[in-house]
Structure formats: structure tokens, C-alpha cells
Amino acid sequence: MSEPRVRMEQVSRRFGAVTALDELTLDIPPGELLTLLGPSGCGKTTLLRIIAGFERPSSGRIRIDGADVTSVPANRRPTNLVFQRPTLFPHLDVLGNVAFGMQVARVGKAEQRRKVAEALALVRLEGYERRRSHELSGGQMQRVALARALVNRPAVLLLDEPLSALDLKIRLEMEVELRRVHRETGATFVYVTHDQREAMALSDRIVVMDRGRVEQVGTPAEVYRRPSSVFAASFVGDANVLPVDVLEADATSALVGLGSHRRRVEARDAARGPAWLVLRPEAVRVAGAPADVGGDAPAGLVRDAAFRGTGFTYRIELTGLGVELKAETPPSSVHAVGDRVTVEWDASACWLLPRGGEDEAATPA
């Protein structure tokens, strides 16, 4: 296994009584686009700034390409940071901004110009050298900031919610650009965001964080389909998290009880007893009244119905269970508020998580 590009060993950061990061250990292989995902205050920005060198960990070590950089100041680390706001120097034009690092390092003028042209071509802003920041749009400024960070060929590119200050439409375009730039440069990106949709669209791997700890590390698909905790399940995408009891279990499946209903679901060596059933809204099928459908499907009352263009979103209160289910159905599944309906899902389309006494039931967003 080749040397990871970035290695964090037991990194902690404490601010007085508050622990922002708790013994965090993580390896980032070269060329990966890794996203730190979590709610505000989870420590993701702190971790990014520690990698960049703007914060010192209270304990632990950081290694970049094997070398211990924990006490190396920010201006001497092979990292570059793209901030949330473009932060372009207003007294310099685009050329001056992108070439800033090279000027500090006293690179020759001709080479500066060449590299700047390359970097601007990479972010599709060829010919913008003479523009000033107040002549650029928000998206263009952020692309210049990206070029400015990339032109120095850093070992690691750090991005701190770079798209959150942009309009939605520009944001979606920039996501495509970022993926392309990542592909074309093959650089290692560490990306921070609280937007799970963005995280899933961009990343090779996602690190889900909460309160200074790593909840789960995995590919977007893994984190989405096999969340390791209730927090991960409800933070990454919508989730219905239903309290169930595992009645029987074997190597490949389990029989769970949801109130008086029995369902068989796919599971690996599930433990008997209380559990959470994680069900994504798009996996839920809504059918007509119990009397018409028959069988043991849970029944409920439609409390809310919204048309999405690509289908419907229903909120269904399951009778006798005190649980509300969110369902996303195709346009053919039409129901009105107040209708009695039954809900169905495939055995393979759900996921079991252990339930201790302290977990709260998570309601869908």
C-alpha cells in the first residue's frame, strides 16, 4: 500500500472546555477527493485548518507524504486552501492574484505568466489576466481563487465550503467544474461541506463527522445505503428511522416486528432485540386501502401530499404505531390527504441498526 498523502494520527483540538476534535485518525490516499461532512460545530473546518496549518492540534500528529508537519507553519506547508469567500486581493488583477504565490517564491516573470495561463485554462477563464475582482461574478471569483490555489501544485488542495456563498444554479455548475478539475489534475482534494447532496455528488469518500468524532468513513454509496449510525442515516439523505424488534435472525436475513406487522428484511447476522429500521423515502411504495390490498402491510393515513414534478412526496401516519413515514413515489401513485393507504418496501431496500436505550428516534427531515 502506497504512502497516504495525508495521515492524521490521534488529532485532538480543545478550546478550553470545548473539544472540537477528539482523537481523530484518518488516512487520505493520493488523488482522492475526500469530503468532511457534518453539521456546524462538528469540527470539520477545524480539521481542515489544522491540515492547512492555521491551527495547531492540542495533541496528535499530521503527516503529509510521510513527513511530520505538525509544527510547520502554514506558509511552508505543501497545502493550499480555497476559502468560502473568494478573498481575491483587490489591489491586484487576476494575473497578480493567481501569481501571488509564485511572486513570493520569486519565480521568473515569464514562467509566472505561463503557469498562470495554464491555471486559468484549467478553470476555463482564459484571457482574464487583466481583470480586477470587482469586474468578476461570484462564480468567476471562486474559479480564480481555485486557480490561485492550484497553480502552486500543492500536495493537498483544501476547500472550505467554497460553493456555499454562490447561487444554486452557479453552485451546480461549479460542482461539475470541480469534478473535472479534480480528474484533470489528479490532485488530492479535501473538501468540507454541510450539504450532503453536494458531498455525495463530488466525493470519492465521505467522512461523516459529529461533535468532533468520525461517525463513518465510506464511499457515497456505502454511507447512503449502509449508514453505521442513526446520525449518519439521517444526516446523509432523508431517512425514515423506524423502531422495530428483531425477532429471528440468521446469516442473511431477519424477521422484524413493527407493531403487529411482521416483515422479513435482508440483514447480516443481526442481533435479536430492539433495532432501528432505516428506510429511504424512495424505497417506500404506497398502495390503496388495506381492505383492497390485503396482507400484512402496515396501514396509515395520508397527512400531507406534495407534487415534485418527478413524482409525489407523502407523509403517512402509520396507524397504531405513532410513527410518521416519508414516501417518495412515481407520478402514477396518486393519493389525497386523508386517504387510508398501505405501505410496502423490498426486503433488500432497508437497513438495520442496533438500538440502545439512549438513541432517539430520528424523524425524516
Added chain:
Amino acid sequence: MTARLRGGPLVLATPAAAGLLLFFVAPLAAFGVYSFLTGALYEVKPPFTLGNYEDVFAGNLNGKLARNSLVVGLLSATVCVAAALPMAYWLRYASGRRRTVALFLIVASFLASYLVRIYAWRSILGENGVINRALEGVGVISEPLGFLLYNRFAVTIALVHIFLSYVVLVLYAALAPLQASYLEVAQDLGAGRLQRWRRVVLPLVAAPALSAFLFVFVLSASDYVTPQFLGGTNGALLGLEVQVSFIGTGDYAYGAAIAFCMLASFVVCYALIALGLRLTRLDKVRFAT
């Protein structure tokens, strides 16, 4: 009551405008003309002449005064700006309590009256003043130092004391848009402390700093009270000569001529600075956010 303003709301500004035109612009114009007339006791008479200007440039006195004014002006302005920069920088990025206290102290010292400061420095720098007494008491010197007062040095110190708070506040305001993230970006791109100052902070405060520089220079060079009390013969400035012409000798035409020469040189300085800023494209630095 229905009152319509004829001519639009701007008409409300008429009294103020009229007052300023009458009591400021008109006298200024008359004053300009005075320099071309012949001076008599506390008034001027025809014929028109350039004699006053000849007198201004003749002789050694005005040359010496002009040199003094230039030196004192440049020195005060330089010291003010150079000292105010680190102070404004610290204020900008200091946190909470410390910043409030320091800011309050600076603004409060700004309020002290002009004469009060001159008086204070005269007491301090004199042969019986605090500095000499302290040095004698400690045993460093046996005779009081005479060179502290009644020269350009004393005038400069007092002028710096007068203008420093103002320059600090101007530069502090100029640094306001420079959020810490800009400095972090610069550091991230490899710039050490000195580089950050040279490449990020200084270019951004260049225009306000030079404007403050000019302000202190002009006001210092035309000051007449400070040299009167602290300058002695060696520290006399041109402004003093103007004052003496108008109040002392009563030669209005000559006084007006000196004043206009001073004004002309100030305009030249302003033009040079404005040109310099325009050429280096540092004149209009606008922050995008």
C-alpha cells in the same frame, strides 16, 4: 398646512450655501487678489504689482523658513504615519476588551486641545522640565539639556503628538475591510510576515496613508502656534511669517503672497501624490465583498 417647495428640496440648502459663498469663497477670492496689490497698514491699495512675490523670494529668511517648514512637515508626517501603521494594525486584529480600551484611549487623546498639548510639551522639554529633572535625578546628566526645546525637534514632537491619534484612526478605518482571511490566504500561498505586509497590507492602505501623510504635512507646515512657543529662532516656520504679516506688521499683501505660495506648493504635493497613486493603480482599491 400645505407648503410646496418651489425649486425642489435643494432650495433648503440655499441659506448654508449663501453663507459659505459670502463669508468663505468671496473672502478667499479677495484674499487672492490682495497678493497682487500693494500693502499698507492693515489694508491694501492699488496699484497692482508683483512686488510682493518678489519680496517673498528675495532674501534668506523665507528660504530658511521654507526649509524648516519642509523638514518639520515631512518629518512629522513620516513619523505619524510610520508610528500609526503598527498601532492601527494591532487595533484592527486585537480582540474584544483590549481593543475597546485602546480605542477609547486613542479617541480620548484626540480630544485634547491643541494649545494644551503645546503647553504640556513646553513644560516637559524645558530645562526645568520633567525630562531634564528626571535625568538629573537619576544622575545621567549634571547640567540640563538645552537642545530639547526651542528648535525644530521640539516643534516636530509636539506636532506628532497632535496628529498621531487622527492618523491612527484613519488607518484603522482603512484596515476595516481587510479581514483576517486575506492575510491567511497570503500566508497559505507562502508569504511570511514581512511579505504579507509588503504585498497585502501596505498596498491596501497606500491611498489612505498617503492622504493622511499629506494632511499632517500641510497642517504642520502651516502651523504658527507650535513654532511660536516651541520653535525659538531655529524652529520658526512659514506660517508664523504669515501670522506676523497679518497681525503684527499689517502688511496684508505680503502675507497674502506668502500664503498663496504655500497653497500653491500644497496643491503641487497633492497632485504628485494623486498621480503616483494613479500610476501604481493603488488609488481605488475596492473590496468585492
Added chain:
Amino acid sequence: MSGGRRSPLAGTFTLVGLVFLWAPLALMALFSLHATASLSFPFEGFSTRWYAQVLDSPEVRSAARNSLIVASATAVGTLVLGTLAAYGLTRSRSRLRGPLTLLFFLPITLPGLFLGVAMLVGFRRAGLSLSLLTVTIAHLVYVFPFFFMVARAALARLDPALEEMAMDLGADRFTTFRRVTLPQVWPVLVGAACLAFALSFDEFVITFFVIGPDSTLPLYVWSSLRRTIDPSINAISTLLLLFTTLLFAITVLLASWGERRRKGRTAEAPLGLVPAAVERAG
């Protein structure tokens, strides 16, 4: 070390700077309480005799009275003229705005020396003998740009929709000003007038040229500086400093109170218009 912003060097420098700024003033205040007439160390005990002497002196009292008169006249004059000018300028779209603004800021561009001599010439030409009136006029010219700057900013900050609403409800300009604009903005304006008062009270450089037989306090201090050398000057200076600081504190408090009040009252202001509309209809 976050972002390298902390600079102990700059911190030390600031400390030195603050000491430089305050030491002379503090020393001066200290010696105003000196028991003897000496102005340097060793310090020979505390006494308030100099304050008593100063406060009893008829010359000081008359000079102080004159300063108060001039400063009050200046403050009131500036308040009226400046508010009208600022209001007229911010509510107009005429092309004359630019040149007028330039005119209003012009006095600030000249050092006091030139202002003083120019106005002296002007008064002489007009045949006006020098007196407290000429001083007041000169102060008005000097102080006007400061007041105008504050007033213009304050009036520009107001939500124009409120005035438009008032006029839509039937109020004319004058009523609108009285019932909508003024209630929002008067604290800042009064604060700026306070500032004008302080500037006028302390003014020396221009006053020197245009004053007649009556003295103002700064003029008195100046002539004292030429004659006496005893702590009575320290006493006057300290009193002046305290007085100006007090005025400035009032200005700041009024301005910030006014801003907080305005921000919280924007919903209530239109309610004052209902009586105005009724007035007009009835």
C-alpha cells in the same frame, strides 16, 4: 497562532504609542494639583488652589462666558443650516448636488491659518469690526463640513419608503419632515451639534485672526502661555480636557442611542402619520 495576525511587536508599539500620547496630558493634569508653583519634579504635595484661582478669576470667567456664547451660537446655527442643507441635498436629484457638496466640504480642505486670514480680509473689506460676531461666523464656516458630513450620512441612512408612505397618505414635505424624518434622526443631529459646540469651544487657530476685544477661553490660554508659567494654566487645560471629553461622550451616546431607537422604531413611525392625514383632510 491563527493566521499570523497576532503580532506582539505591534502590541508593544501600540503600548508605547499610547504612553506617548497620554504621558504629557497626564503629567499636565498631575501638576494642576501641585501645591507649589513649580512645574516639575520633585512633587511637593497636592492642592486645589490653582483650580480655585482659575475659577475665581474674572478674566477666566468672562473668557469662558464668551466661549460658551460663541459655541452655543455656532452649534445652533450649524444645526439649523446644516440640517436644512443635508436634508435638501439628500432628498434632491438635481445636478447641482455635486457642486454644492463640494462647496460644503471646502472649508475642511484648508488649514486654519488660511481660513483665518481669508476671513479677516473678508471682514475688513465688508467693514465689519472684529467681535464675537465675526468669531461666530468664522466658527460656523469652520464647523459646517463636520456637521454636514454627519447629518448627510444620517439622513441618507433613513428608509426612503417611510417618507414616501407619508406623502402618499397626504402629508406635505414639511409635515413629513416634522413627523417622520425628525423623530428618527434628531439624536444624531443633536449629537453632531454637540460636536460642533466642542469644536468651536476649543478653536484657536482661526479665532486668533478674527477676534476683537473680547477674549475666548483658548485665546485666554494663549495669552497666559506668553506671560505666566504656573500651574493655573494646567488647571484650565485640565478643565478644558474634561469638558470636551464630556461633550464628546454625550455626542457618542446620543448618536448610538438614536441609531438603536431608529432601528427598533421603523415599524412605529408611520403611525404618527394618521393624525397628519386627518389634519389635512379636516
